[in-house]
Each structure stands twice: as C-alpha cells, then as structure tokens.
Amino acid sequence: MQIHLDRSLIDKNIKFIAHDLGLNINHQIPSEPYLKYDEKGLSFIKDPNNPREYIHIDYLKGRAGWRLNRSNHESNLKKALGKNQKKLHIFDATGGLLLDTMIFLSLGHKVTAIEQSKILFYLVKDALNRAESKLSFIKNLDFRFGNSIDLYKTIERPIDIIYLDPMYPILKKNQKKSLEIETIRFLLKEEKIEGNDQDMIKKFLEYDHKKIILKRPLKSEIYSNINYQVKGKTTRFDIYL
Ligand SMILES: C[S@@+](CC[C@H](N)C(=O)[O-])C[C@H]1O[C@@H](n2cnc3c(N)ncnc32)[C@H](O)[C@@H]1O
Structure with a gap:
C-alpha cells in the first residue's frame, strides 16, 4: 500500500504517518488500495475504480456530523448509559470510526477509546484534528492505538462503563x-490483525468492571447472562453489571 498526495501538500505530519x-x-x-492525503485530509481508498469504497471521516458534516448535531435524540444509547446525570468515564474498547464515542463526548462524558488498526487510528486522528477547534468536547477524549484487551489494565481508574461494539455481518438494509x-x-x-470478538467479550466480562454495554444486532443471540437490555429498531444494547 502507498500514500498518494499532491506534491504541494507534503508536511511533517504526513511524513511521520508514512x-x-x-x-x-x-x-x-496508485492502481491498488491506497491512503490519500489532500486538502480534505486523510482518506483510505479501497478500490480506485469504485468511488463508493472508501473511508473518510468528517465529524462536522455528513452522517457523523448529522448524528452529532442531534445527539440528544440518542435515547437508546442514553438509556444504556443510565439515568444518572453524573459525568462518566467510558472505556470504548472497539473505537472504529469513533462515532459512538463522539456521542458520549457530546453528552458531556469522558472517553478513553482504543483502536487496533493503525491505519484506521490515523484516519480518525486526522478527522479529530480537523474537528477539534469546532467541537470543544474532543478535549475529554484520550484516543490510543493498540489492543484494548491489553490496554484496559493500564488505564486510569475509575472506569464507569466498558463499551463494546464488535463488528457484525452486513445488513442489506444498511449498505x-x-x-x-x-x-x-x-x-x-x-x-x-486477527482477533475473535467472542474472546474479546469473554475477556472483558472476566475483567473487573462496574458495567459493560455490548451493542448487538437486534436479533442476535444473547452472549451470556445479561442484567437488562435496551432495544432499538435494528440494534440493542445488552447490559452486564
Ligand atoms: C464495529 S467497529 C466499532 C464502531 C464504533 N463503535 C463507531 O461508532 O465507529 C469495531 C472496531 O473495533 C475494533 N476492535 C475490535 N477488537 C478490538 C480490540 N481488541 N482492541 C482494539 N480495537 C478493537 C476493530 O478494529 C473495529 O475498528
């Protein structure tokens, strides 16, 4: 894989990432998958012949921006966090694009988020850098690259909630x-990067925890004894106390 960029855009940061x-x-x-750095920031182009297959994160507009602007409507996620108005420290063990973490932050919580893909980590970092002057709550985020199973032990306590959103199969409805x-x-x-989501869930259930929120497709099997559930139209949150 390579990083494609315009000669005029070379800066220290992209050299460091490369x-x-x-x-x-x-x-x-390039004719193969590549990272692109242009005036929009960093993107990953999976298929140079198919413009739909890419990742570019923007917390200020598009789907992520829209969701963030109406974070108060996230009633299921808020219910899963609990009625308590207290500011929480949430450990997001499956960072991904940080879409859920950004909702937690916008609701006033503090988040430590971990992502195991270094490429995704840099895509997210770039999006955070572009958004941080507009979204002041980003200051309450500690975002790290690594395996959350290992890093969990090193994170400052107390941790109020462990949030798990493992990947699940494609839903035709939501292409x-x-x-x-x-x-x-x-x-x-x-x-x-190899890893088994079931093993990860099992590990976190074994670790000391106050509360685990596990996001699942609505109809998937229950992993183990849960305390309660918050159900949405297509997903649900299984809560372990
Ligand atoms: C479904 S995505 C999470 C989406 C995320 N909730 C969001 O809102 O963007 C799952 C992510 O968890 C990451 N992941 C899975 N196991 C992990 C682990 N043990 N440590 C760190 N990241 C992990 C994967 O690399 C993937 O990016």
Missing part, C-alpha cells in the same frame, strides 16, 4: 454503513 505505517509517499494515483464495515474488515486483513 514512516510509522511503513508506506511510501507517491505522487501518482452505506456496511460498506464502511467491510472496508474496516479489509484494513484489518491488510494489517494482519
């Missing part, structure tokens, strides 16, 4: 979101 990812910077458009998930799967394969 070095850390072990990628070459190329000024020609746009699924394409992103498929692209994340592709990145994990490219980075040779």
Whole structure:
C-alpha cells in the first residue's frame, strides 16, 4: 500500500504517518488500495475504480456530523448509559470510526477509546484534528492505538462503563454503513490483525468492571447472562453489571 498526495501538500505530519505505517509517499494515483492525503485530509481508498469504497471521516458534516448535531435524540444509547446525570468515564474498547464515542463526548462524558488498526487510528486522528477547534468536547477524549484487551489494565481508574461494539455481518438494509464495515474488515486483513470478538467479550466480562454495554444486532443471540437490555429498531444494547 502507498500514500498518494499532491506534491504541494507534503508536511511533517504526513511524513511521520508514512514512516510509522511503513508506506511510501507517491505522487501518482496508485492502481491498488491506497491512503490519500489532500486538502480534505486523510482518506483510505479501497478500490480506485469504485468511488463508493472508501473511508473518510468528517465529524462536522455528513452522517457523523448529522448524528452529532442531534445527539440528544440518542435515547437508546442514553438509556444504556443510565439515568444518572453524573459525568462518566467510558472505556470504548472497539473505537472504529469513533462515532459512538463522539456521542458520549457530546453528552458531556469522558472517553478513553482504543483502536487496533493503525491505519484506521490515523484516519480518525486526522478527522479529530480537523474537528477539534469546532467541537470543544474532543478535549475529554484520550484516543490510543493498540489492543484494548491489553490496554484496559493500564488505564486510569475509575472506569464507569466498558463499551463494546464488535463488528457484525452486513445488513442489506444498511449498505452505506456496511460498506464502511467491510472496508474496516479489509484494513484489518491488510494489517494482519486477527482477533475473535467472542474472546474479546469473554475477556472483558472476566475483567473487573462496574458495567459493560455490548451493542448487538437486534436479533442476535444473547452472549451470556445479561442484567437488562435496551432495544432499538435494528440494534440493542445488552447490559452486564
Ligand atoms: C464495529 S467497529 C466499532 C464502531 C464504533 N463503535 C463507531 O461508532 O465507529 C469495531 C472496531 O473495533 C475494533 N476492535 C475490535 N477488537 C478490538 C480490540 N481488541 N482492541 C482494539 N480495537 C478493537 C476493530 O478494529 C473495529 O475498528
């Protein structure tokens, strides 16, 4: 894989990212999957011939911006967090695009989020850098690259909630979101990251915890003894206390 960028845009930051990812910077458009850095920021292009297969995160507009603007309507997520008005410290063990974490932050909570894909980590970091002057709550985020199963032990306590949103199969109804998930799967394969979601859930249930929120497709099997559920139209939150 390579990073494609316009000669005029070379800066220290993109050189650092290329070095850390072990990628070459190329000024020609590659014919294989690549990272692109342009005036919009960093993007991942999965298929240069299919403009729909890409990841570019923008917390200020589009789907993420829209969801953030109406975070008060996230009644199920709020219910899952609990009625208590207290500011929580949430450990998001499956960071992904940080869409859920951004909702937690916008509701006034503090979040430590972990992502295991280094490419996704840099895509998110770039989006956070572009948004932080407009979204002041980003200051309450500690975002790290790594495996959350290992990092959990090193995080400052107290942690009020562990949030788990493992990947699940494509839903035909939601192709746009699924394409992103498929692209994340592709990145994990490219980075040779293996992991079993069931094992991860099991590990966190064994760790000391006050409360675990596990996001699942509405009709999926219950993993183990839950305390209660918050159900939405297509997803549900299983709560373990
Ligand atoms: C379905 S996505 C999460 C989406 C996220 N909730 C959001 O709102 O954008 C799952 C993510 O968890 C990450 N992941 C899975 N297991 C992990 C682990 N043990 N440590 C860190 N990240 C992990 C995957 O790499 C993937 O990006």
